[in-house]
Amino acid sequence: MKAIDGGITAPQRFKAAGVKAGIKKSGKEDVAIIYSEIPAAVAAVFTTNAMAAAPVHVSREVAGRGLARAVVVNSGCANACTGEQGMTDARAMVKIAADALGVAEQEVLVASTGIIGVTLPMAKVAAGIQRAASMLSVEGYEGAMQAIMTTDTFPKSCAYEFPLGGTVARIAGIAKGAGMIHPNMATMLCFITTDAAIAPAALKQALHDAVNLSFNMISVDGDTSTNDMTAILANGAAGNALIDSTSHPDYPAFFAALKTVAVYLAQQVVRDGEGATKFLAITVKGAPDFASAKQAAMAVAKSPLVKTAFFGQDPNWGRILCAVGYSGAVVDPRKISLTIGDVGIVKAGLGSCYDEQALRRIMAERDIAVTVDMGIGAAEATVWTCDFSYEYVKINGEYHT
Amino acid sequence: MKAIDGGITAPQRFKAAGVKAGIKKSGKEDVAIIYSEIPAAVAAVFTTNAMAAAPVHVSREVAGRGLARAVVVNSGCANACTGEQGMTDARAMVKIAADALGVAEQEVLVASTGIIGVTLPMAKVAAGIQRAASMLSVEGYEGAMQAIMTTDTFPKSCAYEFPLGGTVARIAGIAKGAGMIHPNMATMLCFITTDAAIAPAALKQALHDAVNLSFNMISVDGDTSTNDMTAILANGAAGNALIDSTSHPDYPAFFAALKTVAVYLAQQVVRDGEGATKFLAITVKGAPDFASAKQAAMAVAKSPLVKTAFFGQDPNWGRILCAVGYSGAVVDPRKISLTIGDVGIVKAGLGSCYDEQALRRIMAERDIAVTVDMGIGAAEATVWTCDFSYEYVKINGEYHT
Numbered sequence: 184m185k186a187i188d189g190g191i192t193a194p195q196r197f198k199a200a201g202v203k204a205g206i207k208k209s210g211k212e213d214v215a216i217i218y219s220e221i222p223a224a225v226a227a228v229f230t231t232n233a234m235a236a237a238p239v240h241v242s243r244e245v246a247g248r249g250l251a252r253a254v255v256v257n258s259g260c261a262n263a264c265t266g267e268q269g270m271t272d273a274r275a276m277v278k279i280a281a282d283a284l285g286v287a288e289q290e291v292l293v294a295s296t297g298i299i300g301v302t303l304p305m306a307k308v309a310a311g312i313q314r315a316a317s318m319l320s321v322e323g324y325e326g327a328m329q330a331i332m333t334t335d336t337f338p339k340s341c342a343y344e345f346p347l348g349g350t351v352a353r354i355a356g357i358a359k360g361a362g363m364i365h366p367n368m369a370t371m372l373c374f375i376t377t378d379a380a381i382a383p384a385a386l387k388q389a390l391h392d393a394v395n396l397s398f399n400m401i402s403v404d405g406d407t408s409t410n411d412m413t414a415i416l417a418n419g420a421a422g423n424a425l426i427d428s429t430s431h432p433d434y435p436a437f438f439a440a441l442k443t444v445a446v447y448l449a450q451q452v453v454r455d456g457e458g459a460t461k462f463l464a465i466t467v468k469g470a471p472d473f474a475s476a477k478q479a480a481m482a483v484a485k486s487p488l489v490k491t492a493f494f495g496q497d498p499n500w501g502r503i504l505c506a507v508g509y510s511g512a513v514v515d516p517r518k519i520s521l522t523i524g525d526v527g528i529v530k531a532g533l534g535s536c537y538d539e540q541a542l543r544r545i546m547a548e549r550d551i552a553v554t555v556d557m558g559i560g561a562a563e564a565t566v567w568t569c570d571f572s573y574e575y576v577k578i579n580g581e582y583h584t
Numbered sequence: 585m586k587a588i589d590g591g592i593t594a595p596q597r598f599k600a601a602g603v604k605a606g607i608k609k610s611g612k613e614d615v616a617i618i619y620s621e622i623p624a625a626v627a628a629v630f631t632t633n634a635m636a637a638a639p640v641h642v643s644r645e646v647a648g649r650g651l652a653r654a655v656v657v658n659s660g661c662a663n664a665c666t667g668e669q670g671m672t673d674a675r676a677m678v679k680i681a682a683d684a685l686g687v688a689e690q691e692v693l694v695a696s697t698g699i700i701g702v703t704l705p706m707a708k709v710a711a712g713i714q715r716a717a718s719m720l721s722v723e724g725y726e727g728a729m730q731a732i733m734t735t736d737t738f739p740k741s742c743a744y745e746f747p748l749g750g751t752v753a754r755i756a757g758i759a760k761g762a763g764m765i766h767p768n769m770a771t772m773l774c775f776i777t778t779d780a781a782i783a784p785a786a787l788k789q790a791l792h793d794a795v796n797l798s799f800n801m802i803s804v805d806g807d808t809s810t811n812d813m814t815a816i817l818a819n820g821a822a823g824n825a826l827i828d829s830t831s832h833p834d835y836p837a838f839f840a841a842l843k844t845v846a847v848y849l850a851q852q853v854v855r856d857g858e859g860a861t862k863f864l865a866i867t868v869k870g871a872p873d874f875a876s877a878k879q880a881a882m883a884v885a886k887s888p889l890v891k892t893a894f895f896g897q898d899p900n901w902g903r904i905l906c907a908v909g910y911s912g913a914v915v916d917p918r919k920i921s922l923t924i925g926d927v928g929i930v931k932a933g934l935g936s937c938y939d940e941q942a943l944r945r946i947m948a949e950r951d952i953a954v955t956v957d958m959g960i961g962a963a964e965a966t967v968w969t970c971d972f973s974y975e976y977v978k979i980n981g982e983y984h985t
Contacts (some may be wrong), residue, residue, distance in 0.1 A: 195621075203974070214895075221705050230910075231910070232909040232910045233908075233909040233910070233913075233914075233915035233917065234905050234906060239886020256588075261902070263906070264902055264905050264930065264933070264934075264935060265904060265934075265935070266918070266933050266934040280961065298900070298902060298981065299900075299901075299902020299903065299905070299906060300901060300902040300905070300930070300935045301935070305967070314813035334805045347784075358642060374778045376708050404887075404889060405806075405886070405887070405888060406886040406887050406888065406906065406907065406910070407906075407909075407910035408906065409902075409905075409906050409909060419909070442831050447879070463938050466882070475596065485806070485807060486805075486806070486807050487805040487888065487976070487980070488805060488980055490978075491976070491980035491983065492980060493732075494977060494981045494984050495977075495980070496981075497981060497982065499700075500700075500701060501662070501664060501665055501699060501700020501701040502700065502807070503636060503664050504635050504701070504810075505633065505664070505701065505807065505808075505809065505810050506807065507631045507634075507635065508633040508634040508635025508636070508808075508810055509631075509632070509634070509635075509807070509808035512634075513634075514634035514635065515665075516634065516635050516665075518669070519635075525586060529665065529701070531665040532665070532667050533669075534665060534666070534667075534701045534702070544801025557723045571888070571977060573974050573977050573978075573979060575888070575892070575977075576892050576895060576896075576972060576973060576976075576977060577974075578892075579889055579893060579896070580887070580892045580893065580896020580897075580898060581896050581898065
């Protein structure tokens with residue numbers, strides 16, 4: 184697998200565009216289209232939030248059919264908690280995009296991100312979609328990447344090529360964060376393209392499994408958004424023999440490539456978590472099963488006390504064991520061990536004499552690995568998170584006004 | 585019910601003391617004893633954290649017997665994650681206190697609060713307990729109240745008298761916060777005394793029910809501590825006819841008094857939440873049952889995005905509905921309504937035109953009521969919480985070092 188240039192349009196026969204439609208107060212890019220010149224298999228996963236936004240409902244219908252041509256996205260307004268008007272607007276976005284692209288409405292996914300509870304300025308949105316549709320190009324990936332951002336401080340994008348069924352396929356993705364990040368079956372917004380040929384059912388399974396190992400393993404603030412969505416379009420332009428099921432010999436290679444993209448983008452979302460100064464990999468091993476390992480790791484990742492301690496570079500490790508203790512996972516306090524970086528802190532439930540200088544050096548780094556060994560099983564899970572800083576409070580105390 | 589002076593020793597035949605034993609780096613009071621001159625019924629509830637501290641295990645045994653004479657407490661060190669040494673030290677604290685007080689070891693509860701993962705400096709602790717035991721007095725409630733504090737900025741105490749069974753009884757309590765507050769069956773530390781005569785089984789039920797309506801309805805940061813404990817001693821000195829069961833005619837009057845103390849102290853803990861600038865009462869009504877109302881209210885109370893928005897006085901109400909949406913409670917997005925203060929924001933799932941000036945005034949107040957009407961039932965729950973401020977990050981980034 185080799186990293187390549189070109190972002191979301193690196194796979195063959197994809198184009199994209201991002202334009203400034205005037206939805207964002209900042210005046211930056213806020214409408215994007217990602218387009219496949221030929222029909223593509225589609226799969227998507229969505230937020231489990233009961234207050235799911237209008238575009239989530241509309242895109243769920245499209246993804247259910249298994250074939251799509253385009254994704255239309257706006258930032259600056261989430262079109263969530265907007266009732267019937269929100270549904271009307273989301274459907275209108277689809278129709279305007281479909282008309283401009285000359286494709287069927289049933290082939291266009293729609294996504295929104297931004298402030299909740301405000302209806303879309305549809306005149307601006309419509310003009311933006313039409314302009315984006317007229318500007319589609321291979322180079323347009325840069326604009327599209329910008330147009331899905333909200334409080335993100337950098338765009339998140341990757342592209343790879345990989346051998347597949349005797350030929351070479353490409354896979355690429357873009358994602359945005361940066362707050363309300365605690366995905367449950369999907370993240371904020373992530374779009375993945377590939378020119379691999381794969382049937383919708385196999386694609387759906389691959390996406391589901393990849394998301395469970397990537398976006399569902401991250402948390403910035405424990406808030407599961409109303410608008411989370413991860414979608415993949417696979418247009419088959421690579422010319423590989425169709426991967427028609429998960430038991431096809433080329434499925435593992437495709438899944439490995441998809442997982443690489445999903446994990447990379449999920450980690451990028453955490454690295455750009457609102458106000459983040461640290462990237463924390465919380466691994467819980469020695470657990471009876473994956474679910475309880477994840478449950479314990481997620482409790483640590485969500486703990487404001489743990490997150491502020493890492494911000495302060497304060498090795499207050501008791502808070503980590505405290506969070507494991509209330510996570511609901513089975514714990515034997517006499518068997519638990521804790522390592523930060525390569526410094527063993529707790530062994531078999533007891534604080535040990537450790538090298539304080541070494542620990543201080545690790546706490547000062549940007550990337551820190553925390554490993555809890557439950558000592559009662561063989562399962563393991565890693566959750567990625569960031570710290571809680573003054574900047575997180577500032578960003579979120581001042582976002583609306 | 586009438587508020588009275590005198591704190592934890594206002595009930596008859598209770599004494600207390602708090603001394604500076606040198607456990608806290610600050611040099612402030614850090615060892616307390618609360619003592620009943622006559623045997624008292626005892627009940628206590630404890631943290632559900634699987635990493636429960638040594639004193640929790642020891643006090644659970646004492647409380648199980650139903651009779652006690654004293655509580656010995658230290659701050660500055662939680663005696664949690666301290667293994668066998670921690671158990672030995674907790675039992676030693678009990679023995680030292682029992683010997684100094686001339687009571688049986690089986691009659692002394694022990695509690696600790698402070699940093700996790702460090703063993704107690706037992707020489708200092710022992711000297712402190714002996715000095716406290718020698719200084720017990722009715723006036724000692726002030727020292728005791730100080731000695732249980734950690735990052736608290738003010739002591740939390742109340743005392744009331746109330747008519748009971750033809751006589752007058754007294755009930756009083758002290759509590760400490762101020763971080764790692766998301767109690768589950770108890771809060772950090774809370775001690776309640778009463779001179780009412782009540783049997784251990786009825787006392788246990790009353791405490792359990794009162795805690796479920798008070799300490800289990802608050803959250804500062806979502807972290808359930810390793811050391812949470814709420815204990816009550818009832819020594820019967822008021823001379824009322826013994827309340828021998830929950831069906832006794834005087835039980836409701838006693839329960840009401842206990843609930844008043846518990847709710848007052850729970851709210852005080854929230855008001856003094858680390859870095860708190862706001863006191864938020866999150867009410868969810870119109871829910872199918874209490875459990876789902878509490879589930880939804882607690883999700884709002886724990887959301888870092890909601891808490892930072894209130895800190896910023898930013899009426900970003902979409903975050904409140906988002907939290908309700910991911911809480912796991914049953915939600916019908918078309919029926920949900922939201923009121924902040926007396927300003928209706930969302931009606932039947934739709935943002936309504938509201939008085940922005942009025943909302944801005946409410947957001948500027950210290951005490952703010954948030955009411956979510958689910959519109960699908962008749963049950964209601966109120967959770968109390970505080971905002972997330974720069975100060976919370978500062979306090980918790982710098983606590984350890």
